[in-house]
Amino acid sequence: MANTVQTKAAVRPVDTQQPRATVARRQKSPYPFWFMIPAGVIYTVLFLVPAAVAFYFSLTRWTLFDQEFIGLDNYVQFFQEPALVSGLTHTLIFAVVTCGLKVVIGMALAVLLTSQIIGRAFLRSVAFFPVLVSTIGVGIAFTVLMNPTRGAINGALGVVGVQGPGWLTDPQWALLSVAFVDVWRGVGLATVIYMAGILSIPQEYFEAAKVDGAGSGQSFWHIVLPLAKPATVTVLILSLIGGLRSFDLIWAMTKGGPGFTSDVIASVIYKQYQAGFYGLSTAGNVILFLLVTGIVVPLFWWFNRKGVEA
Amino acid sequence: MRLGTSRSGVLAAAVLTAGSIALSACSAGSLGSSEQSTPGKTQITFLTNNDPNNVKTANAMIKAFQTDNADITVKLDTRPGGGEGDNLVKTRLSTGDMADVFEYNSGSLFQAISPEKNLTPVSDAAWAGDLDDTFKKVVTAGDNLYGAPWGPATGGGVLYNTKVYTKLGLKVPTTWDEFMANNAKIKAAGVTPVAQTFGDTWTSQIFVLADYHNVDEADPSFAENYTANKAKYATTPAAKAGFQHLEDVHKAGYLNKEFAAAKFEDGLRAVATGTAAHYPMITFAVPAMYGVTPKNVNDVGFFALPGTDAAKAGVTIWEPSGIYIPKTTTDAKLEAAKKFQAFVASPKACEVQAKVAPIGGPFPIKSCTLPANVATAVKDLTGYVEKGAITLALEFLSPIKGPALEQITVEVGSGIRSADAGAKLYDKDVEKQAQQLGLEGW
Numbered sequence: 165m166a167n168t169v170q171t172k173a174a175v176r177p178v179d180t181q182q183p184r185a186t187v188a189r190r191q192k193s194p195y196p197f198w199f200m201i202p203a204g205v206i207y208t209v210l211f212l213v214p215a216a217v218a219f220y221f222s223l224t225r226w227t228l229f230d231q232e233f234i235g236l237d238n239y240v241q242f243f244q245e246p247a248l249v250s251g252l253t254h255t256l257i258f259a260v261v262t263c264g265l266k267v268v269i270g271m272a273l274a275v276l277l278t279s280q281i282i283g284r285a286f287l288r289s290v291a292f293f294p295v296l297v298s299t300i301g302v303g304i305a306f307t308v309l310m311n312p313t314r315g316a317i318n319g320a321l322g323v324v325g326v327q328g329p330g331w332l333t334d335p336q337w338a339l340l341s342v343a344f345v346d347v348w349r350g351v352g353l354a355t356v357i358y359m360a361g362i363l364s365i366p367q368e369y370f371e372a373a374k375v376d377g378a379g380s381g382q383s384f385w386h387i388v389l390p391l392a393k394p395a396t397v398t399v400l401i402l403s404l405i406g407g408l409r410s411f412d413l414i415w416a417m418t419k420g421g422p423g424f425t426s427d428v429i430a431s432v433i434y435k436q437y438q439a440g441f442y443g444l445s446t447a448g449n450v451i452l453f454l455l456v457t458g459i460v461v462p463l464f465w466w467f468n469r470k471g472v473e474a
Numbered sequence: 475m476r477l478g479t480s481r482s483g484v485l486a487a488a489v490l491t492a493g494s495i496a497l498s499a500c501s502a503g504s505l506g507s508s509e510q511s512t513p514g515k516t517q518i519t520f521l522t523n524n525d526p527n528n529v530k531t532a533n534a535m536i537k538a539f540q541t542d543n544a545d546i547t548v549k550l551d552t553r554p555g556g557g558e559g560d561n562l563v564k565t566r567l568s569t570g571d572m573a574d575v576f577e578y579n580s581g582s583l584f585q586a587i588s589p590e591k592n593l594t595p596v597s598d599a600a601w602a603g604d605l606d607d608t609f610k611k612v613v614t615a616g617d618n619l620y621g622a623p624w625g626p627a628t629g630g631g632v633l634y635n636t637k638v639y640t641k642l643g644l645k646v647p648t649t650w651d652e653f654m655a656n657n658a659k660i661k662a663a664g665v666t667p668v669a670q671t672f673g674d675t676w677t678s679q680i681f682v683l684a685d686y687h688n689v690d691e692a693d694p695s696f697a698e699n700y701t702a703n704k705a706k707y708a709t710t711p712a713a714k715a716g717f718q719h720l721e722d723v724h725k726a727g728y729l730n731k732e733f734a735a736a737k738f739e740d741g742l743r744a745v746a747t748g749t750a751a752h753y754p755m756i757t758f759a760v761p762a763m764y765g766v767t768p769k770n771v772n773d774v775g776f777f778a779l780p781g782t783d784a785a786k787a788g789v790t791i792w793e794p795s796g797i798y799i800p801k802t803t804t805d806a807k808l809e810a811a812k813k814f815q816a817f818v819a820s821p822k823a824c825e826v827q828a829k830v831a832p833i834g835g836p837f838p839i840k841s842c843t844l845p846a847n848v849a850t851a852v853k854d855l856t857g858y859v860e861k862g863a864i865t866l867a868l869e870f871l872s873p874i875k876g877p878a879l880e881q882i883t884v885e886v887g888s889g890i891r892s893a894d895a896g897a898k899l900y901d902k903d904v905e906k907q908a909q910q911l912g913l914e915g916w
Contacts, residue, residue, distance in 0.1 A: 225910060228568045229588050232912070241906065246899055247878070313732045333672075333734030335890050421675060422734060423885030424878075438557035439877030440564070440586065441910050 222447035231443065238447035247424045247432050255428040258343050258414075259407030265347045266403045267396060270354025275384065277355065278362045288359070292352040299349065303416025306345045307332060310417075332418050335425040342417050342426060346410065354399045361395025362388055397467045401460060408456050429455070516810040517547045518803075521566075521573035522624075523559055524552035527761060527831055531625070532577075534830040539817045546810045557877075560586075567592045572800040575811040577624045580612035580796045581870035586911065589615035594799040594808070596620060601819035609838035612870045613796045621796025622819035625827065628758040628835040629789040629855040630684030630867065631778040635748045636850065638665055639775075646777045648784035650719065657728045660751045667728040669750035670887060671741040678883040680754040681723075681779070682716035687790040687865040688781030689713045697871035703908065703915040708897040715781075717893035717900075720886045734888055739766050746770035754779070756792055758834040760849045771832075776851035778858060788863030789855065793838060793870060835859075873911050876903030 222238055224231040242248060277288050294302065309316045310331035318328035331341040365387065373383045411430035414420065420427035420435070427435075433448035522532050529552060536548045551573050553562050560583065566572045567587055578584065587593075595618035596602065602610075602619055606627075613621035632653075639646070642663055647653040657667035671677045689696050692712035699705035707713045723729060730736060730750055742759060744750035746767040763771050778789035797818045799811045817823055824842035827833060836844055836856055844856065858864060869875045876882075879900060886896035908916040 225912070227586075227588075227910065228564050229591065241909075244902075246902060247881075312735050330734055335888075419675065421881060421884060422672060422888060423881050423890050425885075425890065435877065436906075438561065439907070440560065441877075441906055444906065444910075 218446055219450060221443055222450050224443045226443040226446070227440070228442060234443070238444045239451070241444055242447050242451060245432065247427050247435075248429070250424055251427045251429050251432040254339055254426060255408060255410075255430075258339060258346075258410060258428055259404055261340065261343045262346045262350065262407045262410070263400060263403040265343075266351050266354040267399055269347065269351050270358050270399055271392075271396075273351065273355040274358030274362055275388065278359055291355050294349045295352040297349070299412045300416045302345065302349050303413050307417050310341060333422055335422055338418050338422060338426040342414050345417065346407075346413050349413065350403065350406065354403065357399050357402075358392060358395050361392035365391045401464055401467070404463070405456060405460055408459065409452065515545055515547055516806045517549060518574035518807050518810045518814065519549045519551050520814065521551045521553055521563075521576035523555040523577065525555060527765075531827055531830050534826050535818065535823060538822065538826045539814055542817070543810075543813055546813065548814060563587060567800060570802050572802055574803040574807050575797060575799050575814055577795055577797055580609070580621060580623075580793050581867075582873040582875055583869075584613060584621070584796060584798075585615060585873045589620050589798075590618070592800055593620045594801055594803065596622075596799070596812070596815065599812070599816060599819075601816050604819065604840050606838035606840060608791065608864075608866060609793050612793045612866070613798075621798050622815045623794045623838045624797050624818060625794040626833045626835040626837045627794060627859075628756050628792045629776070629778070629858065629864070630680055630756040630792060631754070631776055631789055631855075633742075633745050633753045633755045633757075633759070633774050633776055633851055635745055635751050635773055636775045637773050638663075638748050638751045646775075647780045648787045649782060650715075650780045652784075653780045654722070654726070657723070657726065657752070661728060665748065666730045666744065666750040667752060668723050669730045669736070669741045669744040669753040670723075670733040671736040671738050671753075672733055672884045672888060673735045673737040673740070675880040675884055677738055677741065677755070678720075678887050679880050680756065681719045681887070682879065682883055683867060683869070684754065684756065684779045684790045685716035685719070685781070686868045687778060687788045687863075688715065688786075689868075690865045691781065691783065691786040691788070697868060700868070701872040701874060701908075701913065703913075706897075706901045708894065708901050712781075714893065714897045717883075717886050717897045719779075720883060720896075721889070721893040724887055724889050729887075738762070742766045746774050748773065756834075757851055757855050758792070760834040760851050761832045763849070764832050772850045774849070774851050776854040778863070788861075788865060789858040790867050791859075791864045792867050873913070874904045874908050876900055876907055878903045 221231065223233060223235060225234050225238075226232075245251075273291055277284060277291060281287070310318075312318055312328070312330035312333055315331075317331065321328040329337050332338050369387050369391070370383055373387060378386070409430055410428060411434065414426060414428055414431055415434065418426045420431040429448070429452050433445050433452060436445035436448060520532065520536065522528060529550070532550055536550060539548060540546065553559050563572075563576070563578050564587060572592075578587065597617070597619040599619075601622065605619075605623065609623055609627070610619060613619060613623075634646075638644075638660065642659055644656050644659065645652070647656055660667040689710070689712045693705070693710060696705050696710060696713065705713070707717070730744060732740075736744075738759070739762070741750075741753045741755070742763045743766050745753035746763055747770055757776060760771070760774075763774065778787055780787065797815050799808065799815060803811050819839060821839065821841045821843075824837045824839060827837075828845045832849060833844070833852065835852055836859055844852070848856075882891070882896045882900050882903070885891040886893055891899070905916065
């Protein structure tokens with residue numbers, strides 16, 4: 165068998181008598197089929213099987229010891245979950261706020277850090293530093309800083325005579341406070357992507373614009389912004405996905421509280437799992453997967469199409 | 475050629491299947507079976523929660539046990555508490571990878587680990603007769619007893635500062651109205667009437683959970699009807715009262731200013747030093763108080779959560795967790811594990827525990843006595859126990875406890891949600907739990 169394949173593969177370039185369809189098929193891959201088996205086994209065992217199993221368990225009431233098939237009841241239950249509707253809104257708010265701020269601040273920082281300033285290399289690494297710190301560490305540190313009575317933030321505000329809110333304990337503020345911390349933590353990555361985007365713009369454009377008498381505002385608006393669009397798309401997609409499935413920072417800072425006021429879908433799912441509703445939380449994960457796919461895939465497709473047109 | 479392709483397809487499928495089977499057959503069951511270190515000695519592992527005080531007690535218990543049983547060594551293994559610990563225990567039981575003997579909650583959480591399927595029954599052990607009857611109830615599944623008590627029972631109610639009470643000439647309240655009247659006087663005197671600590675969300679549940687004695691006095695069949703989906707928090711006035719109390723103290727402005735962010739230790743400090751007069755809590759907090767403000771422990775008294783009828787005042791009791799042996803423990807290890815379990819249920823174990831750390835309530839072992847120097851709050855609790863004015867907490871009588879209660883009580887207690895809406899939301903929350911447990915009528 166293998167012999168035949170090898171011989172045929174070896175003579176392929178001159179084997180013009182073969183029917184064309186066969187040639188076309190063979191040309192796709194010069195390697196025999198079984199070369200794919202090791203990767204195939206890994207992919208099947210680690211990705212396909214768990215995905216199929218997860219989908220099955222999302223249709224059961226599962227206690228880890230035994231399971232009972234209940235059809236789509238988990239999905240019905242999940243959508244009746246009172247925390248879910250608010251969790252969904254919070255997720256969207258969180259994703260949009262963090263994503264928007266990361267794009268704007270990331271762009272601004274990138275413009276600053278690609279310009280001629282003193283200590284540029286040092287400042288660049290400082291901007292990236294929060295990305296390297298553990299999320300849980302960041303969460304715990306900011307929880308302490310944001311304590312309404314003993315925290316440094318309200319202490320500093322108190323010096324200038326402003327009574328700061330209970331950042332993490334006031335239902336109006338909790339979600340936004342976590343979002344701000346997430347921006348602080350993640351904006352370094354956006355900045356790096358933007359810096360790469362800006363540095364890849366040929367200097368000739370800026371020189372030509374200068375010759376034509378364009379100010380720095382104009383060259384930002386008409387050169388940097390449109391030509392850094394691929395970077396914008398990358399930042400937007402990455403931070404949107406990150407925002408939609410964000411969990412660790414929220415859990416470290418508020419655990420979804422006070423009450424349910426900063427619960428996002430991921431923390432709702434986690435709580436169901438924690439409570440031992442394994443089937444229900446698996447169904448929640450399937451829903452989260454569909455949601456992220458449903459938002460990000462069309463967005464990605466839309467941006468890519470626009471990119472081709474432009 | 476076509477034949478060839480399909481044959482390699484079959485081959486690929488076969489390899490894939492074989493691969494997945496081989497991988498899924500690697501279970502964790504083979505871990506830890508080669509630990510027989512010294513010949514003639516049996517080594518068993520004991521799994522308990524990683525609370526520092528608990529670990530200290532566990533080490534002392536193991537030391538005392540090993541002195542009496544030189545041929546057995548007990549290796550301590552710890553796990554996280556709370557929901558994470560629940561998952562770990564369930565996962566290890568379901569994969570057959572449980573420690574030889576382990577500590578886990580009694581009552582409804584104990585029922586949720588399928589004791590009849592996973593645990594070794596110990597009904598005929600000699601120590602079973604020495605157990606308190608209320609405790610027996612919470613470690614029994616079907617007809618069999620499965621656990622020995624790990625620590626003392628505790629009571630839920632209100633910790634209060636006795637100095638504030640003496641100074642203002644107040645009397646321990648026996649009804650909710652008296653309690654609120656006291657609060658008004660305390661506030662007028664410039665002291666925070668009630669400390670709440672929603673920074674640790676679990677502490678927000680006490681007004682609801684510790685009120686169960688009053689619910690039971692008003693409607694003794696509540697637990698049964700509740701389990702059968704016939705009684706609800708929102709529609710049973712006595713049960714809804716707990717949520718109402720949370721709302722009332724917040725609305726009246728009786729809470730400490732930083733209640734939303736304050737932690738458990740802050741609450742203990744406040745009530746012990748007298749910056750707050752009351753702290754709704756379970757007496758297992760008393761030992762923790764020795765760590766926070768050791769000098770003020772005896773300034774703190776305890777009273778049951780007041781209800782509507784002074785004559786029926788009594789305390790809601792939490793039984794300790796149990797020590798269980800999984801079915802996966804066999805032969806010599808099983809014998810050793812049983813000996814350890816018996817030791818834990820003996821008066822000697824009570825002595826060891828009382829020596830290691832202060833205790834938060836009476837032991838559910840008949841032949842154990844409380845040391846004379848227990849904290850004032852524990853003495854107050856023992857008064858109720860001796861009078862028989864006690865009721866088991868609902869979580870021991872009914873397997874249903876909604877997982878979101880602490881979030882709901884935080885919302886009701888901070889004025890985000892009304893008591894009525896909170897009770898209704900909690901009724902919805904328990905529905906899932908009941909269905910997950912496969913209870914009838916849900």
